[in-house]
Amino acid sequence: MIKFENVTKIYPGRGERKEIRALDNVSFFVEGNEFVSICGRSGAGKTTLLRLILREECPTAGKVIFDGEDLSCLKHAKIPHLRKRIGTVFQDFKLFPSKTAYENISYAMEVMGATDEEIKRDVQKVLEIVGLTERANNFPKELSGGEKQRVAIARALINRPEVILADEPTGNLDPYNTAEIIKLLMRIYESGTTVILSSHNKDVVNKIKKRVITLEEGKIIRDDKEGRFVL
Amino acid sequence: MFTPLKRAIKIGYKNFYRNIAISLATVFIVSAAVFGISMLFLFNSAANVLIDSVKQKVDVSVYFTENTKTEDILAIKAALADIPDVSGVEYITKEQALDEFTTKHKDEQVLIDSLNEIGKNPFLSSLSISAKQSFNYDQIISFLNADNYKDMIARVDYFQRKPVIDRLYSITDNINKAGIIISLIIGVIAVLVAFNAIRMAIYASKDEVSVMRLVGASDWFIRGPFLVYSAIAGLISFVVVFFTVFWICYGFNGPIKMIAPEISPFKIFIANFWILIIIQIVSGLAISMFSSVLAIRKYLKV
Numbered sequence: 001m002i003k004f005e006n007v008t009k010i011y012p013g014r015g016e017r018k019e020i021r022a023l024d025n026v027s028f029f030v031e032g033n034e035f036v037s038i039c040g041r042s043g044a045g046k047t048t049l050l051r052l053i054l055r056e057e058c059p060t061a062g063k064v065i066f067d068g069e070d071l072s073c074l075k076h077a078k079i080p081h082l083r084k085r086i087g088t089v090f091q092d093f094k095l096f097p098s099k100t101a102y103e104n105i106s107y108a109m110e111v112m113g114a115t116d117e118e119i120k121r122d123v124q125k126v127l128e129i130v131g132l133t134e135r136a137n138n139f140p141k142e143l144s145g146g147e148k149q150r151v152a153i154a155r156a157l158i159n160r161p162e163v164i165l166a167d168e169p170t171g172n173l174d175p176y177n178t179a180e181i182i183k184l185l186m187r188i189y190e191s192g193t194t195v196i197l198s199s200h201n202k203d204v205v206n207k208i209k210k211r212v213i214t215l216e217e218g219k220i221i222r223d224d225k226e227g228r229f230v231l
Numbered sequence: 232m233f234t235p236l237k238r239a240i241k242i243g244y245k246n247f248y249r250n251i252a253i254s255l256a257t258v259f260i261v262s263a264a265v266f267g268i269s270m271l272f273l274f275n276s277a278a279n280v281l282i283d284s285v286k287q288k289v290d291v292s293v294y295f296t297e298n299t300k301t302e303d304i305l306a307i308k309a310a311l312a313d314i315p316d317v318s319g320v321e322y323i324t325k326e327q328a329l330d331e332f333t334t335k336h337k338d339e340q341v342l343i344d345s346l347n348e349i350g351k352n353p354f355l356s357s358l359s360i361s362a363k364q365s366f367n368y369d370q371i372i373s374f375l376n377a378d379n380y381k382d383m384i385a386r387v388d389y390f391q392r393k394p395v396i397d398r399l400y401s402i403t404d405n406i407n408k409a410g411i412i413i414s415l416i417i418g419v420i421a422v423l424v425a426f427n428a429i430r431m432a433i434y435a436s437k438d439e440v441s442v443m444r445l446v447g448a449s450d451w452f453i454r455g456p457f458l459v460y461s462a463i464a465g466l467i468s469f470v471v472v473f474f475t476v477f478w479i480c481y482g483f484n485g486p487i488k489m490i491a492p493e494i495s496p497f498k499i500f501i502a503n504f505w506i507l508i509i510i511q512i513v514s515g516l517a518i519s520m521f522s523s524v525l526a527i528r529k530y531l532k533v
Contacts, residue, residue: 081447082447084446088445094445096442110238111448111452115234155446
């Protein structure tokens with residue numbers, strides 16, 4: 001489903017700043033309905049890897065292939081179509097502050113051109129899945145960190161994406177909420193969605209007991225089927 | 232097809248009232264530009280009415296002596312009508328002239344009393360001659376100067392249309408030039424203000440725009456609400472200007488008619504009702520949407 005072929009990503013230096021080799025000749029393949037944890041220290045290249053899948057960045061060398069399509073050659077106008085197939089969850093939630101929990105989720109459906117009836121039906125359902133039915137009309141500032149992240153997951157989930165990319169989704173959460181979010185991601189995976197989770201939380205990665213790709217200084221140093229966080 | 236449009240309108244409308252101070256500033260300045268354009272148009276219409284009324288004025292009035300017979304006057308009228316430069320000849324009898332005078336001055340008692348004091352009809356029979364566009368009275372004048380009419384004609388009055396019309400054209404032209412320059416200046420200011428308002432709206436939504444991109448919003452799904460925002464500003468400006476111009480035309484109708492009886496601002500407003508609406512809508516939308524497109528192209532990288 002997702003294939004990295006000798007991908008290198010270099011951020012050019014400017015003036016005093018040296019160039020950064022975020023990813024260095026990285027190759028791996030993620031199958032459909034797989035749970036992959038990407039782990040590594042801060043600056044190892046985890047976020048860059050996810051940004052390449054989202055086509056927020058283009059590789060300096062190599063290919064990123066999504067469902068048979070080379071993302072480096074993807075035209076600007078086709079990027080929204082790609083992103084509609086991928087749900088994203090971030091450490092800082094990236095919610096619309098001026099929209100309620102309900103509106104944050106429904107916006108992702110509006111983008112897809114869903115009808116008002118479809119939006120009403122599906123948003124209600126996904127709010128039940130993430131356990132936020134009671135908080136539907138609250139604005140992000142009125143929600144706890146765990147609740148915000150559940151809204152973000154609901155938004156990522158609402159269009160039934162093929163892949164969920166979760167970039168340090170538990171980075172800002174306490175252990176209780178961390179466990180809840182991981183449980184939710186596991187349920188999403190079990191329902192048939194590919195999940196790619198980036199994390200530097202050892203407990204989280206070890207608890208999942210699924211494939212683990214370990215990055216160090218932009219290179220893959222381990223790729224274990226039922227791996228553990230080893231650094 | 233209508234769902235994205237409906238959503239763009241909804242989001243654009245929300246953006247408009249959430250940034251109400253900037254929105255009102257945009258509406259105000261766009262209104263100023265649309266008002267300038269509307270007034271320029273109305274001024275031109277008024278000038279045309281004035282010029283037409285001057286063109287319709289009688290060019291030459293010939294007054295006949297008391298003794299001249301009606302048959303002679305009618306013969307002269309027929310002969311004048313044959314002259315190529317003459318567009319019309321009207322015979323006004325002594326009685327008609329008296330009636331016209333008493334009707335016109337019925338409220339001016341001094342004039343009526345003076346007329347009664349004279350005791351008889353002091354007016355003379357006359358012919359009112361209109362010339363064609365050429366403003367050339369030469370043929371008419373040489374005809375009237377013929378020896379055989381000398382005894383019959385008491386007086387000939389000329390109304391020199393050409394210099395009046397030339398002056399009117401010159402005044403209109405100068406006011407037009409000044410109006411166009413002022414409208415252009417206001418138009419440029421309006422574009423700049425609207426441009427900045429949209430830029431600020433884009434800047435305020437910077438983080439939201441990046442999230443929109445991440446959830447797969449297309450370029451037009453992101454840009455649409457900003458276009459709607461400016462369209463709303465343009466349409467509100469139209470409504471503001473329409474009622475302002477209506478009020479001015481209605482309110483100043485009497486005073487302007489006192490100065491220039493030929494010009495009725497309210498009549499001109501009604502006569503040009505639809506064209507005025509089109510001009511105001513098109514100019515309001517053009518100014519606001521043009522600035523919006525500029526700001527979107529420059530600041531909204533999606």
